Amino acid sequence: MTTTREYDIVIVGSGAGGGTVAQALAPMVAQGVRILVLEQGPRLDDHEFTGREDEMAPSLYEDGGGFLTADGTMTLAFGRLYGGSTVVYTGTSLVAPEHVIRSWCVPGLEHADLQRRSEKYMAQNQVHYLPRVLLNENNKLFFNGCHRLGFRAEQFPLNLDGCKGSSLCNLGCPNAAKMGTHRVQLPEAERQGVEVVSRAEVLRLEERAAFVRVHEKTPGGKGRPSEWAPGEYEVKARMIISCGGSVGTSALLLRSPVTAGLSGLGAGFTCHPAHILVAEHDHEITNDVGHPKSYYLDRATEEGFVLETCMYFPFTTAKNLTGFGAEHSALMHAYRRLQMIHVLACDKAVPENRITVDRSGKAVVHYTFTNAVVKSMVAATRTSARIFFAAGARRVHAPSADPPLIDRQSAYRLDDLITEAHFLPGRISVSAAHLMGGCAMGADSAGVTDSRGRVRDVPWLRVADSSLFPDSLEINPYLTIMALADRVAEGVQIDWRH
Ligand SMILES: Cc1cc2nc3c(=O)[nH]c(=O)nc-3n(C[C@H](O)[C@H](O)[C@H](O)COP(=O)(O)OP(=O)(O)OC[C@H]3O[C@@H](n4cnc5c(N)ncnc54)[C@H](O)[C@@H]3O)c2cc1C
Ligand code: SF4
Structure with missing residues (x-):
C-alpha cells in the first residue's frame, strides 16, 4: 500500500x-x-x-x-x-x-x-586557519619538503569548532x-x-x-x-x-x-582521481594526532594536479599500497613512521566519463583515465617523491613505479622510475571523493x-x-x-x- x-x-x-x-x-x-x-x-x-x-x-x-x-x-x-x-x-x-x-x-x-x-x-x-602550534609533524614535513624544493605550500582554511586533533575526520x-x-x-x-x-x-x-x-x-x-x-x-x-x-x-x-x-x-x-602516497622515515611521525589536512600545493594550472597532506587509516592505507606479501607487510608495520601525501588529478569532462543506471535503477559510473590524467598523476607522484625525500624520508612508495618502493639512493632517478608505462589501471589503487x-x-x-x-x-x-x-x-x-x-x-x- x-x-x-x-x-x-x-x-x-x-x-x-x-x-x-x-x-x-x-x-x-x-x-x-x-x-x-x-x-x-x-x-x-x-x-x-x-x-x-x-x-x-x-x-x-x-x-x-x-x-x-x-x-x-x-x-x-x-x-x-x-x-x-x-x-x-x-x-x-x-x-x-x-x-x-x-x-x-x-x-x-x-x-x-x-x-x-x-x-x-x-x-x-x-572557517579559520589552525594556529601553527596545532599543526602535526606530517603537515610540517610536507611544508618543509616543499620549501626546500622552492615550492610554496599554502595552508588550508578549515571549518572547525573545538577540534581535538583526533585525525578521524x-x-x-x-x-x-x-x-x-x-x-x-x-x-x-x-x-x-x-x-x-x-x-x-x-x-x-x-x-x-x-x-x-x-x-x-x-x-x-x-x-x-x-x-x-x-x-x-x-x-x-x-x-x-x-x-x-x-x-x-x-x-x-x-x-x-x-x-x-x-x-x-x-x-x-569528473572526480579529481586520487592516490595516497606514503614514504617511510627513520623516526615516528605524529600524523594520527592533529588535524590531518593543513597544507596543499596547487600545481593545477602548471601540471594538472594538486597535492594535499593527509592521514589515512590502516585499512585504507593498506588497500592503497601497490603490491602484496612481505614488502607490503613491512610497510604497514612501519605505519607510525609513514609520511602521507594525497595526490589529486584535475581531470576534464570527456564524453566517455558519464553516469548511467542499470536495469534495476542503480547508478553505474563509467570512468576511463585519459592520457592527460595519467600524465598528471605520474607528474604528481614524481613531485611528491621529491617532497618526501626533501623532508628526509628513507624510502618512498610510488604506485606508478615498478617495483613501487624507491630508496633514497635512487632518488636521482625518479623520472626514470616513475613513468606512465607503470600506471596500470586496476593494478594501481585510485579513489576519488570530489564527485x-x-x-x-x-x-x-x-x-x-x-x-x-x-x-x-x-x-x-x-x-x-x-x-x-x-x-x-x-x-x-x-x-x-x-x-x-x-x-x-x-x-x-x-x-x-x-
Ligand atoms: C572522504 C571525503 C572527504 C572530503 N573532503 C572534502 C574537503 O575537505 N573539502 C571539500 O571541499 N570537499 C570535500 N569532500 C567533497 C564534499 O564533501 C562533497 O563534494 C560534497 O559534500 C557534495 O555535496 P552534494 O550535496 O553534492 O552531495 P552529498 O554531500 O554527498 O549529499 C548527497 C545526499 O543525498 C542523499 N541521496 C542521494 N540520493 C538520494 C535519493 N535517491 N533519495 C534520498 N536521498 C538521496 C545521499 O544519501 C547524501 O546524503 C570530501 C568528500 C569525501 C567523501
Ligand atoms: S581532527 Fe577531525 S575528527 Fe578530530 S576533532 Fe578535529 S575535526 Fe574532529
Whole structure:
C-alpha cells in the first residue's frame, strides 16, 4: 500500500547542497510553506561516532566507501546519511578559482557572486586557519619538503569548532567539531520548521511527485529509526529540488520518466582521481594526532594536479599500497613512521566519463583515465617523491613505479622510475571523493540545468548539488556547492513569489 503525503517543497538529499537549500528556504515555513527533506541514509547520534574504521565506514558511506566504477579501476567515496558527504569530509574550505568559473561559460554565473556566497558560508561554518602550534609533524614535513624544493605550500582554511586533533575526520568527527550541514544548516532548518525524514530513499520522480521507500532500521546498525513508518510513499509537491549529489541526483533523474530523456543527463562526470602516497622515515611521525589536512600545493594550472597532506587509516592505507606479501607487510608495520601525501588529478569532462543506471535503477559510473590524467598523476607522484625525500624520508612508495618502493639512493632517478608505462589501471589503487557533474549547468542542449538549477523543460524541478558542475573545479568543492545551492534557493524564493 502506498501512503500519500503533500508538501509545497521537497528537497532530496541532505548534504552540502540539500542542507544549504533547506536552511536558505526555512524562513518560508513561517509563511505557511511546508518543506520536507528526504534523506536515504540514517541520522546518527553523537555517541555513535566512535572513530572505529570497521564500524563507521559501512554506516557513513555508500558501499562502505568502496563504490566501484564500471570497469573496477577506481573507488568513489560519498556519504549516505543525514548531512551527506559533509559528515565525512575533511573540512578544507576553498573558494572556487576565478579562471575555472570563467572557463565554464555558464550564462548568468559570475565568480564574484559565488565568492560572496562562499564567504557567507565560511562565516557560518567558522572557517579559520589552525594556529601553527596545532599543526602535526606530517603537515610540517610536507611544508618543509616543499620549501626546500622552492615550492610554496599554502595552508588550508578549515571549518572547525573545538577540534581535538583526533585525525578521524573521514570517519565522522567523534568530537562534534566539524561544521558540516548535519551540525549547522540542517539543525537550523529544523528549528525553523523544515521536516527531515531519514532512511527515505527517493526511487523516482513523476509529475510533481516523489515516490519514496522508507527503510526499516537494520538490527544492530547505527542511527535512529526513520521519522516515518517503513513503507512506500507518494509525496506530492509543488516544487522538488534534487540534492542527491553527483551520482545520486543523476541516477534519480535517469530513473524518472519525466527527465530520463534529457540529453546531457549523466554526462560530464569528473572526480579529481586520487592516490595516497606514503614514504617511510627513520623516526615516528605524529600524523594520527592533529588535524590531518593543513597544507596543499596547487600545481593545477602548471601540471594538472594538486597535492594535499593527509592521514589515512590502516585499512585504507593498506588497500592503497601497490603490491602484496612481505614488502607490503613491512610497510604497514612501519605505519607510525609513514609520511602521507594525497595526490589529486584535475581531470576534464570527456564524453566517455558519464553516469548511467542499470536495469534495476542503480547508478553505474563509467570512468576511463585519459592520457592527460595519467600524465598528471605520474607528474604528481614524481613531485611528491621529491617532497618526501626533501623532508628526509628513507624510502618512498610510488604506485606508478615498478617495483613501487624507491630508496633514497635512487632518488636521482625518479623520472626514470616513475613513468606512465607503470600506471596500470586496476593494478594501481585510485579513489576519488570530489564527485562532480551529471546535470551540468549550460546554455546549449548539453546543459541539463541553468545557473539557478532549473531543469530544462521541467519547471517544477531544480537541482542544487555537485551534479551542476559542467567540469571539474580543480579544488575542494564543498564551498562552491553551498554557494551554488544558495543561488538555487534564492531563485526558488523569487519564482515562488511570482
Ligand atoms: C572522504 C571525503 C572527504 C572530503 N573532503 C572534502 C574537503 O575537505 N573539502 C571539500 O571541499 N570537499 C570535500 N569532500 C567533497 C564534499 O564533501 C562533497 O563534494 C560534497 O559534500 C557534495 O555535496 P552534494 O550535496 O553534492 O552531495 P552529498 O554531500 O554527498 O549529499 C548527497 C545526499 O543525498 C542523499 N541521496 C542521494 N540520493 C538520494 C535519493 N535517491 N533519495 C534520498 N536521498 C538521496 C545521499 O544519501 C547524501 O546524503 C570530501 C568528500 C569525501 C567523501
Ligand atoms: S581532527 Fe578535529 S575535526 Fe577531525 S575528527 Fe578530530 S576533532 Fe574532529
